[in-house]
Amino acid sequence: MEVKNISIKNMKYEDFKENEYLEEYVKELKANGVNIAIAKLDDLINWGRSNSVWPLTFATSCCGIEFMCLGAARYDFARFGWEVTRNSPRQADVIFCCGTIVHKMAPVLKRLYDQMAEPKYVMAFGSCAISGGPFKSSYHTVMGVDQIIPVDVYIPGCPPRPDAMIYGMMQLSRKIKMQEFFKLPKQPHPIENNEPVETGHALSLPTETTKGGDQ
Amino acid sequence: MKVIDELLSKLPFATTGLKDKTYTVSVPKENLYEAASFLKKNDKLSFDFLMDVVGMDYGDNLGVIYYLSATQYPSYIIALKTATDDREDPQIDSISDLWESAGLYEREVHDFFGIRFVNNQDMRRLFLRQDWNGYPLRKDYDTNPELNPIPLCNEDLNDMENMPVIEMVVGEKQDNVHKLFDAEEYIVNFGPQHPATHGVLHLRVSLEGEMIKKVDPNFGYIHRGIEKMSEAYTYPQILHLTDRLDYLSGTINRHGTCLAVEKGLELDVPERAHYIRTIIDELTRVASHLLGWGCMAMDMGSITAFVYGMRDREKIMDIFEETCGGRLMANYSVIGGVMNDIHPNFQKRVKEFIPYMRKMLKEHHLLFTGNPIARDRMEGVGYLSKEQAISLGATGPTGRASGWSNDVRKIEPYAAYRHADFKEVLRSDGLTFDRYIIRLDEIEESLKIIEQLIDNIPGGAYAAKTKAIIKLPEGEFHQRVEGARGEFDVYINSKGDKSPYRIKFRSPCMTLVNTLKSIAVGTKVADLIMLGGSLDYVVPCIDR
Numbered sequence: 001m002e003v004k005n006i007s008i009k010n011m012k013y014e015d016f017k018e019n020e021y022l023e024e025y026v027k028e029l030k031a032n033g034v035n036i037a038i039a040k041l042d043d044l045i046n047w048g049r050s051n052s053v054w055p056l057t058f059a060t061s062c063c064g065i066e067f068m069c070l071g072a073a074r075y076d077f078a079r080f081g082w083e084v085t086r087n088s089p090r091q092a093d094v095i096f097c098c099g100t101i102v103h104k105m106a107p108v109l110k111r112l113y114d115q116m117a118e119p120k121y122v123m124a125f126g127s128c129a130i131s132g133g134p135f136k137s138s139y140h141t142v143m144g145v146d147q148i149i150p151v152d153v154y155i156p157g158c159p160p161r162p163d164a165m166i167y168g169m170m171q172l173s174r175k176i177k178m179q180e181f182f183k184l185p186k187q188p189h190p191i192e193n194n195e196p197v198e199t200g201h202a203l204s205l206p207t208e209t210t211k212g213g214d215q
Numbered sequence: 216m217k218v219i220d221e222l223l224s225k226l227p228f229a230t231t232g233l234k235d236k237t238y239t240v241s242v243p244k245e246n247l248y249e250a251a252s253f254l255k256k257n258d259k260l261s262f263d264f265l266m267d268v269v270g271m272d273y274g275d276n277l278g279v280i281y282y283l284s285a286t287q288y289p290s291y292i293i294a295l296k297t298a299t300d301d302r303e304d305p306q307i308d309s310i311s312d313l314w315e316s317a318g319l320y321e322r323e324v325h326d327f328f329g330i331r332f333v334n335n336q337d338m339r340r341l342f343l344r345q346d347w348n349g350y351p352l353r354k355d356y357d358t359n360p361e362l363n364p365i366p367l368c369n370e371d372l373n374d375m376e377n378m379p380v381i382e383m384v385v386g387e388k389q390d391n392v393h394k395l396f397d398a399e400e401y402i403v404n405f406g407p408q409h410p411a412t413h414g415v416l417h418l419r420v421s422l423e424g425e426m427i428k429k430v431d432p433n434f435g436y437i438h439r440g441i442e443k444m445s446e447a448y449t450y451p452q453i454l455h456l457t458d459r460l461d462y463l464s465g466t467i468n469r470h471g472t473c474l475a476v477e478k479g480l481e482l483d484v485p486e487r488a489h490y491i492r493t494i495i496d497e498l499t500r501v502a503s504h505l506l507g508w509g510c511m512a513m514d515m516g517s518i519t520a521f522v523y524g525m526r527d528r529e530k531i532m533d534i535f536e537e538t539c540g541g542r543l544m545a546n547y548s549v550i551g552g553v554m555n556d557i558h559p560n561f562q563k564r565v566k567e568f569i570p571y572m573r574k575m576l577k578e579h580h581l582l583f584t585g586n587p588i589a590r591d592r593m594e595g596v597g598y599l600s601k602e603q604a605i606s607l608g609a610t611g612p613t614g615r616a617s618g619w620s621n622d623v624r625k626i627e628p629y630a631a632y633r634h635a636d637f638k639e640v641l642r643s644d645g646l647t648f649d650r651y652i653i654r655l656d657e658i659e660e661s662l663k664i665i666e667q668l669i670d671n672i673p674g675g676a677y678a679a680k681t682k683a684i685i686k687l688p689e690g691e692f693h694q695r696v697e698g699a700r701g702e703f704d705v706y707i708n709s710k711g712d713k714s715p716y717r718i719k720f721r722s723p724c725m726t727l728v729n730t731l732k733s734i735a736v737g738t739k740v741a742d743l744i745m746l747g748g749s750l751d752y753v754v755p756c757i758d759r
Contacts (some may be wrong), residue, residue, distance in 0.1 A: 072526065
């Protein structure tokens, strides 16, 4: 099934293993119908967005080293326009959760996520970020970052190879290309709502996951 | 040894024992301070290096084991033991004024076992939040997740700053609270999410203008509870966790744990496995130092150096991938040997790598060591004296840059190091530049070791046969190995079961961060990042 213009250079549609969620998304788009002018504008904007995703430099443990390898000469994610790693969450589009998240870190991660501007994406990198991984039986580990923030792409491995990470990045690129830019959720920031992050109320707020995120 | 025997005979209240170069000295808790201060301060042989402090829950009582070593005879160890039977409010005298590293170790024991140390000026929890319920490494700890749910908000700053203290005031114990910072002090938060902290380390820095007055490290943002988990795991399962402690020297940690278990089993490991393990360890060390070098350069603003370091590291990752199957997590050593035999290409590729790395080392020196801007920043900053390095327990390249000879490969040669001829790189100045250059020199020494061993790998089996279920006999086993960042120790207390009663890993990086506290005072805040880079700590190794 040919879906929208989400082609990735040098990688065929069939080469991707997970296509179902995109196809479902297309069905939904077709059912609702989109104005052609807006759809074309969407395509243009998304083409730009998907080729210049700025990640936040965020790594807690082992997977961070593979993230560094990804940024270095051999794997070089600059080829895909992802190279501008940002040190401030306010300038970042995607947060790579590289490594285990523990209880003490959980509010920090949540705050980082809240500080990012919409539209924002999350990639859970490695088995710790997916489910707690090898530290599942620990008293201090959060069993997957999706307990704290919504996740768009999961990349399994302990740690995943940089190649696997590039595959995950491509998946996120395709997802971005699919989206209707003008209908993306504009979730209010908790601070704008006069709800300070410290009270912990921010964590219990219902967060709206972008569609197709739960693979 | 005669000197130590004589010394110990002067402690009338102590019961002593000796087992392969380790003296066990048990003292009542009332005499602990006296014994410790005698061992530290006597004229004959000063035990000036506090290797590790291990908290213990024996069931009825709670105890502490202090591992001491003398720099004069570094292969001898004293395990000073004490215990208290009060489980409600256990109190033991602090020895934090004798060794600078003791304060932090005592905080760790307090965090895990709830033992409070009288006269330690800082009794905050070290890893867990101050509002955590219970002491996780006690045997009666309640693991019910409802008691400690995922916290909804960041830790209270007051909790971070108030230091509960039990002091002896006019001969009487008093509970007090001290403030870490004055109200007027200007405090900058550095981390936990910061690209230059080498992980999720939280430093709170008090500034006077641009100068640093005080640094307070906050740990625990990646505390995964490996030691507690290990108590429920079998020995082969624990090995996988050790790789993830200090992931840059993962194979070395794993090697150390294997050696400790093999020591307990009295297992004869084939010579071939020893050679392979040693070569893999040294390759890991080269990879780790390359990354450390690159990151330190990046901390000073030179991204090119980082890319060059990572480029050379990839060559080692290729060798690992071929032989071990993994890039970063090699998961290679097992109890009794290694998991698989080496790949047929292994020797060829390693032999190709050695001349390549030598050529690249020259380039690294040319590009960065000789760079006047880099030299200006590194020279004359961050002085660490030899005495202070010993007192702080700053092992590894950091200690050796200050002139302290502490290489476990030389002190207690394990595996195939006794067959290799190499020198321990020592420098005397103890400045940032020394800590920088010593890593590049150690790469050269590691290449020498690999060169000597690679052609002489003996034939035979690559692993000894072990039972399907490995049960360690009752007793205590201690093994030291030289990690890429310093001495990595494994302490195993076994009750004859298939999982340990207590396992403790000495983190070389924890003392390095403690070192940062001392050497950063008086430098500029921009240098703090570079000093951290020169110490090259890995945060998950601290937090465990």
